[in-house]
Amino acid sequence: MRLSQYLREDSAAGVDASIVAVRDAAFGYRNQVAVRADVHIHSGEVVALLGPNGSGKTTLLKGMLGLVDRLAGSVELFGQPLEQFRDRSRIGYVPQRQTASGPIPVTVQELVRSGRLASTGLIGRRRRSDNDAIAAAIGVVGLTDLARRPVVELSGGQQRRALVARALASGARVLMLDEPMAGVDQANQEALADALCVLIDSGATVVVVLHELGPLESLVTRTVCLDAGSVLFDGPLASTPPRLLHLGHDHDPHGGPEADHGLGLFKWSRP
Amino acid sequence: MVAALNLLHYAFMRRALIAALLVGITAPAVGIFLVQRRLALIGDGLGHIAVTGVALGLVLDRAPVPIALVTAVAGAMAIELIRARGETSGEIALAILFYGGIGAGVVLVSQAPSGSRSLNQYLFGSITTTSAQDLLIFAALAFVVVTVTVVFGRALFSVSNDDEFARASGLPVMRLNLLLAALSAFTVVVSMRVVGVLLVSALMVIPVAAAQLVARSFRSTFVLSVTIGMIVSVAGVVVSFYADTPSGGTIVLFAIAVFLLVLTGLSVRRALHSSA
Numbered sequence: 304m305r306l307s308q309y310l311r312e313d314s315a316a317g318v319d320a321s322i323v324a325v326r327d328a329a330f331g332y333r334n335q336v337a338v339r340a341d342v343h344i345h346s347g348e349v350v351a352l353l354g355p356n357g358s359g360k361t362t363l364l365k366g367m368l369g370l371v372d373r374l375a376g377s378v379e380l381f382g383q384p385l386e387q388f389r390d391r392s393r394i395g396y397v398p399q400r401q402t403a404s405g406p407i408p409v410t411v412q413e414l415v416r417s418g419r420l421a422s423t424g425l426i427g428r429r430r431r432s433d434n435d436a437i438a439a440a441i442g443v444v445g446l447t448d449l450a451r452r453p454v455v456e457l458s459g460g461q462q463r464r465a466l467v468a469r470a471l472a473s474g475a476r477v478l479m480l481d482e483p484m485a486g487v488d489q490a491n492q493e494a495l496a497d498a499l500c501v502l503i504d505s506g507a508t509v510v511v512v513l514h515e516l517g518p519l520e521s522l523v524t525r526t527v528c529l530d531a532g533s534v535l536f537d538g539p540l541a542s543t544p545p546r547l548l549h550l551g552h553d554h555d556p557h558g559g560p561e562a563d564h565g566l567g568l569f570k571w572s573r574p
Numbered sequence: 575m576v577a578a579l580n581l582l583h584y585a586f587m588r589r590a591l592i593a594a595l596l597v598g599i600t601a602p603a604v605g606i607f608l609v610q611r612r613l614a615l616i617g618d619g620l621g622h623i624a625v626t627g628v629a630l631g632l633v634l635d636r637a638p639v640p641i642a643l644v645t646a647v648a649g650a651m652a653i654e655l656i657r658a659r660g661e662t663s664g665e666i667a668l669a670i671l672f673y674g675g676i677g678a679g680v681v682l683v684s685q686a687p688s689g690s691r692s693l694n695q696y697l698f699g700s701i702t703t704t705s706a707q708d709l710l711i712f713a714a715l716a717f718v719v720v721t722v723t724v725v726f727g728r729a730l731f732s733v734s735n736d737d738e739f740a741r742a743s744g745l746p747v748m749r750l751n752l753l754l755a756a757l758s759a760f761t762v763v764v765s766m767r768v769v770g771v772l773l774v775s776a777l778m779v780i781p782v783a784a785a786q787l788v789a790r791s792f793r794s795t796f797v798l799s800v801t802i803g804m805i806v807s808v809a810g811v812v813v814s815f816y817a818d819t820p821s822g823g824t825i826v827l828f829a830i831a832v833f834l835l836v837l838t839g840l841s842v843r844r845a846l847h848s849s850a
Binding site for chain 1: 606609610611612725726728729731732734735736738739740741742743744745746782786789790791792793795
């Protein structure tokens with residue numbers, strides 16, 4: 304089963320079409336600016352957001368999706384203002400997570416199925432094509448044999464691949480990934496890179512937050528390097544100053560303050 | 575089984591057993607989403623708020639159940655809106671709401687003609703006093719809870735499992751959270767005659783906690799926790815009739831016994847596996 308047949312035909316997003324346009328924007332939390340940026344991403348690009356811990360790369364990615372407060376400027380997705388953009392199934396988001404589920408066991412299939420809601424709607428009937436798209440998304444990340452296994456029984460790297468499959472289940476041709484390689488062993492990093500390679504070959508646009516390029520180096524076409532909430536460099540990978548490629552080496556892959564904004568009330572854990 | 579069948583000769587026990595079944599189904603069906611959201615004890619807070627509604631009903635000499643329903647739904651909406659603001663002071667606001675609810679209830683009921691004795695029936699459950707009108711309201715609410723849970727189950731799962739991803743997917747997260755809050759309020763009201771508003775949270779959480787120890791998927795946890803909920807509710811009512819114990823406490827102790835039984839069974843199995 305090939306994933307490409309379930310990927311959306313993005314006729315509106317032709318070659319060099321604008322996918323994300325961040326114009327003189329400031330993003331942050333509760334009126335505190337965490338990052339300022341002016342970044343434009345076009346169809347087919349593979350953009351790495353690089354920088355040390357606290358540089359604002361995760362906040363910038365979330366700002367593109369409207370997941371953090373925008374304190375200045377504007378954001379457009381597919382040429383439409385963010386607040387008017389409705390067709391979210393065109394974008395697959397992979398958050399930074401150490402675990403992919405809560406206290407209740409959730410199978411890989413159930414997790415990935417939740418990603419299908421963006422295209423089926425809240426109460427859409429389950430069709431055969433949905434099951435096929437879910438199976439294809441699981442297949443492209445190489446987890447077919449583990450589809451019925453509870454996510455908590457998988458390794459950290461396998462859980463990250465399951466999150467990528469969830470993002471793909473809607474048929475999105477644009478993937479936004481937040482630290483997909485953090486805390487992931489070498490074999491799973493390579494499996495993830497292989498999956499992304501398949502998607503990029505089929506024309507997908509990828510925006511990925513990384514603390515170092517690692518196995519994705521051969522796939523990345525452009526870097527946006529950040530430090531202390533500002534963009535220091537934005538251009539082709541080949542022109543990126545080497546010192547900026549290694550700014551993130553002091554990064555804590557298990558997440559800093561950006562990783563948890565919950566209220567923390569009524570915490571309950573599996574006995 | 576024979577004992578349970580004998581109970582069916584009494585009209586009040588038939589109503590009691592139907593009410594118990596409704597609670598056994600609805601409490602875990604809503605509770606599973608709360609547990610996944612790590613908000614397992616929100617039902618407890620809603621129960622506290624519902625006390626004000628019950629007390630108002632007693633003071634005004636009106637049926638307490640519909641008034642408690644309005645109070646619990648309003649409280650649920652307020653809780654969700656406070657949580658959505660996500661400020662640290664939100665915790666204090668929630669505490670004020672919860673304990674304000676029970677405080678106002680106790681003060682109000684002191685002015686009621688029937689006094690605090692009537693309030694106890696709602697705090698800890700008094701299933702044999704379930705009226706036909708109560709049962710109609712419970713059945714209607716349970717129907718709404720089950721229907722909404724089935725129709726919006728996948729969306730509620732998505733929001734409960736990862737609300738950030740759900741927001742990125744374009745799901746109406748705030749509206750779904752308000753829906754879940756309203757379902758929780760409905761469940762509190764359905765449960766008030768059976769386990770009481772102060773024990774309702776136990777039936778929302780403990781059957782789910784027992785089920786997730788052995789289940790391997792969200793769907794099987796859902797089915798198993800509803801099954802456990804129904805069994806402990808009916809068994810609790812039957813035993814409370816013969817042992818002359820309060821239904822709410824008996825049901826909750828049954829649920830805890832099931833949880834401990836499953837936990838012990840798993841520990842024994844693990845020990846046998848490791849020694850083999």
